[in-house]
Amino acid sequence: MPSPLVEKEVNRLYQLLNEAQISFLQDYIKQSKKSKWLERLARKKGIVLDKDQSAEDAWDKLNDWELKEILDGGYGNRPYKCECGMALRFCYIVRHRKENRTFRLGETCLGNYTLLSPDLIRDIINGFHKIDLERDEILNKFELGWTPPLDYASLSLPEDIQRQIDIGLPLSYLQTNRVENLFKPDLIRLRKQREQDNLAQLHARKAALTARKTSQPAPSAPSAELVTYEWMISRHGEHLTQIKDNEHRLKNMVMLAKWEQLQQMIQDLQRHDPFDYSTFLSDMFELLYELDLY
Numbered sequence: 676m677p678s679p680l681v682e683k684e685v686n687r688l689y690q691l692l693n694e695a696q697i698s699f700l701q702d703y704i705k706q707s708k709k710s711k712w713l714e715r716l717a718r719k720k721g722i723v724l725d726k727d728q729s730a731e732d733a734w735d736k737l738n739d740w741e742l743k744e745i746l747d748g749g750y751g752n753r754p755y756k757c758e759c760g761m762a763l764r765f766c767y768i769v770r771h772r773k774e775n776r777t778f779r780l781g782e783t784c785l786g787n788y789t790l791l792s793p794d795l796i797r798d799i800i801n802g803f804h805k806i807d808l809e810r811d812e813i814l815n816k817f818e819l820g821w822t823p824p825l826d827y828a829s830l831s832l833p834e835d836i837q838r839q840i841d842i843g844l845p846l847s848y849l850q851t852n853r854v855e856n857l858f859k860p861d862l863i864r865l866r867k868q869r870e871q872d873n874l875a876q877l878h879a880r881k882a883a884l885t886a887r888k889t890s891q892p893a894p895s896a897p898s899a900e901l902v903t904y905e906w907m908i909s910r911h912g913e914h915l916t917q918i919k920d921n922e923h924r925l926k927n928m929v930m931l932a933k934w935e936q937l938q939q940m941i942q943d944l945q946r947h948d949p950f951d952y953s954t955f956l957s958d959m960f961e962l963l964y965e966l967d968l969y
Contacts, residue, residue, distance in 0.1 A: 679807035680814075682764075686750035688814035695842050696817075703839075704810050705745050711802040712742040719795045734772060740789045743777070744768040757781040758788055809847045816845035824913075826865045830858050870956055873910075877902070877952065902952050904945045914959060914968075915941075921966045930965050933958045 679685075689697060713733055717724050724733050734741050746766040748754040755766035756779070763781045769789060770777040778788045782803075786796040823840050832840070836854060839846065846854070855862060908915075918934065925931050937958050944950040 679804060680811045682750055685811070685814065688811075688818060691814075691818060692844075696844050699839065699842055700810065700813060700844060701747070703835075704806055707806045707809070708745060708803050709742050711806060712799055713737070715795060715799045715802060716740070716791075719792070719798075737772075739772065740791060741770050741772055742767060743770050755779065757784050759784050809849060812847050813845050816847075817843075821845035826862055826869075827854065829865060830854070830861060833857070870960075874953065874956070902944070902950055904941070907941070907944060907952075907955075911959065914963060917968045918959070918962050918966065921968065924966055925962075927965065930962060934962055937962065 680688075689700075692700070709730070713724075713730065716739060717733070717737060720737065720739070722737060724736070744767075746755055746768065748764045748766075750764075753762035753764050755763040757763050757766070758778050758780055761781055761784075765782070767780050767782065767785060768777065769780060769785070771789075780788055782800060785791070785799070786793055789796075823846065827840070832854065836846065836850060839850070915937075918937075922934060925934060937955065940950060940955050940958075
């Protein structure tokens with residue numbers, strides 16, 4: 676698993692955000708870690724939690740070590756102290772609900788004081804690191820100027836996702852997958868309609884161009900290509916990147932051949948060779964469906 680960004684880089688990226696964005700992202704990361712703690716502990720104890728169950732009810736059911744709060748002293752500061760005496764930037768406040776014992780701990784001491792198994796602590800810490808990677812992804816996308824897919828504007832998104840978009844924060848890969856799964860039929864319909872509209876526009880332009888050529892057999896300058904490499908990448912680059920990132924999952928020889936053909940078509944377009952946009956769209960969407968990316 677890759678490592679999260681170093682503190683200095685995270686701090687630099689946070690400085691690009693406004694106060695509302697910082698508050699939202701920090702709260703999202705904190706709540707994600709609390710949920711991860713709860714999820715891992717329940718799984719270890721073999722307890723199944725209801726999807727609609729409140730966190731308080733879930734903890735009543737577990738009756739074990741609860742992660743109450745995560746304190747962050749800020750970049751370059753260590754204002755908190757672990758039970759072992761070490762100064763901390765990040766302080767995890769954990770409380771045993773049954774025995775009513777509370778500790779303020781650093782990451783390395785979580786197992787020492789709670790006596791939770793090393794495997795469970797390792798599982799929890801790995802979960803925390805994945806959440807930090809998600810934070811890093813959001814920060815990096817913000818710096819690169821991420822914008823939400825146009826289709827999302829037509830959806831009644833979950834409140835937390837809509838709020839995140841409204842304040843100008845990018846969605847992580849996990850959050851995007853959540854939206855794509857929640858609204859899969861709607862997004863398929865919207866995207867098919869958009870591509871049909873694009874094709875109709877291209878056909879209309881082609882017909883108009885043909886009509887002009889018929890009425891003007893010797894134009895003073897050649898017409899531009901209807902589909903250019905730059906136009907195609909701007910419109911379909913995100914889909915092509917998704918396929919590229921998941922090409923290792925293509926096992927079907929027919930699909931592998933289609934992917935090779937699609938890449939060859941892109942190279943042909945870049946060289947200004949003849950390009951069949953309809954075939955390109957058909958192959959691309961077939962690959963997206965095969966990989967369950969659309």
